[in-house]
Amino acid sequence: MCDRDTKLYNILREIFSHTIGSIEAREPINKLLNLVPSLPGIRKKDPEIFNLALESLYRGLIGEISGYRIPNQDNPEIIRKQFVKFFNQIYRRRELDVRRGKNKTISLNEPSGRNQDSDSENTRLDNLADVTLSGLDALIEEEQLEKRKQQQEKMRIFMETELPNRLNQATNQNPQCTCYEIVKRHILQEPSQSLTKIAKEFNINYQTLYSHWQRTCKRELEKIGQEFERS
Amino acid sequence: MSNNALIEVNLESLQHQIAKNFASQQASREKFKQVYLNTLAVYAVKNFLDWAEFETDLEAGDSWNSIIRRFNDVADLVIPDVGKLECRRVLPGETIISLPPEVTEDRIAYVLIGFNEHLNKVDLLGFVPSSDEQEMSEISRDSLQPIDDLIDYLQELEFQAFSEENTQTINSTTTSTQTNLSPIEKLKQWYSNLLETGWLDFQSNRELAFAVRGSASNDKMIKTEKIIDLGENQPVKLELKLTSQSTEETEATISVYPNGDSKILPTGLQVIILDEFGNTILEDVVKSGAKSIDFQIALEPNEHFSIKLILGDIIITENV
Numbered sequence: 001m002c003d004r005d006t007k008l009y010n011i012l013r014e015i016f017s018h019t020i021g022s023i024e025a026r027e028p029i030n031k032l033l034n035l036v037p038s039l040p041g042i043r044k045k046d047p048e049i050f051n052l053a054l055e056s057l058y059r060g061l062i063g064e065i066s067g068y069r070i071p072n073q074d075n076p077e078i079i080r081k082q083f084v085k086f087f088n089q090i091y092r093r094r095e096l097d098v099r100r101g102k103n104k105t106i107s108l109n110e111p112s113g114r115n116q117d118s119d120s121e122n123t124r125l126d127n128l129a130d131v132t133l134s135g136l137d138a139l140i141e142e143e144q145l146e147k148r149k150q151q152q153e154k155m156r157i158f159m160e161t162e163l164p165n166r167l168n169q170a171t172n173q174n175p176q177c178t179c180y181e182i183v184k185r186h187i188l189q190e191p192s193q194s195l196t197k198i199a200k201e202f203n204i205n206y207q208t209l210y211s212h213w214q215r216t217c218k219r220e221l222e223k224i225g226q227e228f229e230r231s
Numbered sequence: 232m233s234n235n236a237l238i239e240v241n242l243e244s245l246q247h248q249i250a251k252n253f254a255s256q257q258a259s260r261e262k263f264k265q266v267y268l269n270t271l272a273v274y275a276v277k278n279f280l281d282w283a284e285f286e287t288d289l290e291a292g293d294s295w296n297s298i299i300r301r302f303n304d305v306a307d308l309v310i311p312d313v314g315k316l317e318c319r320r321v322l323p324g325e326t327i328i329s330l331p332p333e334v335t336e337d338r339i340a341y342v343l344i345g346f347n348e349h350l351n352k353v354d355l356l357g358f359v360p361s362s363d364e365q366e367m368s369e370i371s372r373d374s375l376q377p378i379d380d381l382i383d384y385l386q387e388l389e390f391q392a393f394s395e396e397n398t399q400t401i402n403s404t405t406t407s408t409q410t411n412l413s414p415i416e417k418l419k420q421w422y423s424n425l426l427e428t429g430w431l432d433f434q435s436n437r438e439l440a441f442a443v444r445g446s447a448s449n450d451k452m453i454k455t456e457k458i459i460d461l462g463e464n465q466p467v468k469l470e471l472k473l474t475s476q477s478t479e480e481t482e483a484t485i486s487v488y489p490n491g492d493s494k495i496l497p498t499g500l501q502v503i504i505l506d507e508f509g510n511t512i513l514e515d516v517v518k519s520g521a522k523s524i525d526f527q528i529a530l531e532p533n534e535h536f537s538i539k540l541i542l543g544d545i546i547i548t549e550n551v
Contacts, residue, residue: 069390085284086386092283093382100236100379105354107239108282128351129247133322136350140263144255152258155301187302192333210337218296225297229256 004039008083009076011035016070021063029061041084043091052094057087155228159188166224171212177202179217182209187221237345238279238355238378246274247350256297269294269306272318272344275353276308283382285389286311293333303333313388314339319370321345321356328370335366339388343375360384457549458490461542465497466490469538469549483551485526485538487517496521501541504528512536 011032018025033054037044044050060067068086073079099106131139167179181202185193199209250270254263273294277287291309293299306318317338319328328343338361345354357375361367376384456470468490474482485504489496500517504526513526528536538549 066387088284089382089386093379096238096379096382104235105237105239107241107352108279109239109241109352128241129244131247131350133346133348133350136264136267137260139251139254139267140260141255145258145260145263148256148258152301186333187299192303192331194332194336196336218293218299221298222296225301229297 005076005080009079012070039084043088049095049098053091056090169216171204171208173204173208174202182213182217236377239352240275240278241352242271268320272306272320273308275344276318276342285385304331312392317341319343326372330367341370459547462545481530483528483530487524497542503539505537507535
């Protein structure tokens with residue numbers, strides 16, 4: 001954390017202690033605009049884009065457009081990081097506006113003729129792949145495919161026999177609603193059944209089912225997948 | 232609204248290599264191509280979001296889960312705390328893109344990625360925000376919003392997520408104050424949340440009240456545990472005791488014990504307690520022959536913390 005973090009934190013708190021768009025908020029907003037260029041991590045390579053981003057920030061703060069809102073957070077360093085990220089996102093958006101002009105296509109990797117922020121540009125271009133859509137077939141090795149078919153069959157049997165035991169973790173709202181029951185309906189069944197429908201079927205809250213699926217079932221499923229790939 | 236403004240994104244050799252690895256796990260030519268292109272589609276959007284300074288989490292997506300991508304046609308990319316984008320491939324000549332049922336839920340938007348003959352670069356064609364009112368089954372290229380506007384859309388969602396999180400914190404604090412939740416009620420809530428994240432249900436299907444023990448005072452305590460696999464047959468038991476002393480404060484005791492054959496903890500095991508912002512509160516390293524390690528912390532209402540276990544290359548974090 002540095003002094004500028006605390007300074008930014010105090011200025012933002014002052015801005016948001018006033019009504020958005022009020023005369024009283026103008027003075028701290030001006031202080032903020034002066035502070036922005038010196039914040040660590042702020043994107044400012046192209047002065048024109050930087051000024052446009054600064055203008056968007058200002059218009060947001062005075063309520064002309066949807067803009068920055070201060071997080072409910074007391075750590076100045078976290079506030080600064082979040083603010084810098086927000087500003088840099090605006091910078092990128094304004095960069096697209098400036099570069100777009102009459103250009104139908106913008107390449108993120110080709111020099112725009114005005115500025116380049118990516119230091120590793122050449123490295124990135126050197127590392128481009130040389131694969132074609134029609135050449136994808138050539139990447140498929142027949143021998144591997146045959147092996148995979150056998151493995152898929154092994155997995156199908158595994159799914160039917162072993163999975164009910166491995167995925168027996170149930171939601172606390174309904175012991176019948178285990179990870180296996182969710183996987184069966186949501187992953188294995190065709191067409192896939194939505195989590196909303198599964199929650200209704202087991203008469204449990206959608207959020208409970210969703211978090212159980214995300215936190216417990218998917219992790220276990222991934223573990224099983226990795227074990228299976230290694231076998 | 233029709234949109235012709237594209238963003239061209241390069242794809243690197245390493246990203247193709249990972250796409251090939253994922254695709255090589257599939258059992259048919261059709262599925263090989265599907266997984267290969269889905270992986271590239273996700274990378275294309277990730278490259279754009281990296282450029283625009285949005286955080287993404289590849290591994291949290293269904294498309295990075297080996298079993299899910301084997302059975303489903305998924306190309307999702309998670310933006311932490313905001314939601315999931317579905318990155319749908321568009322092959323040359325396609326104007327209507329069908330969405331399989333498995334991608335019509337819990338997406339914040341659909342981004343279309345145009346593939347051409349050369350796969351070293353792709354075009355981001357535009358996006359469609361998802362709708363709460365109706366489930367989408369297909370997307371027409373004519374209905375796309377300009378891809379440039381995806382930045383504004385995600386920024387707005389980031390703020391909404393942030394506001395909701397704060398509102399929830401404020402609401403739960405308010406509720407807690409208004410209804411003056413008893414220590415036992417607070418612990419029940421906490422206990423219920425812990426069970427959702429894989430902590431063991433100590434009362435084995437009996438009423439929760441049995442797990443909450445009252446002492447002579449007004450203190451109430453619950454205990455739960457979780458077995459953590461640290462690899463190489465070194466499981467440890469993480470035990471958590473929560474004691475509510477008043478409506479204002481809860482005391483947490485975190486203990487780590489050996490589990491399995493060994494009677495001692497692995498030497499060098501590092502245990503770190505972090506606050507909800509990731510700052511270290513307490514830490515200790517297991518010395519040779521140690522049979523347990525304990526920490527005690529006081530928690531405010533609704534305050535959460537994490538327990539981090541580090542042993543060699545293995546790092547495990549449990550959020551409480």
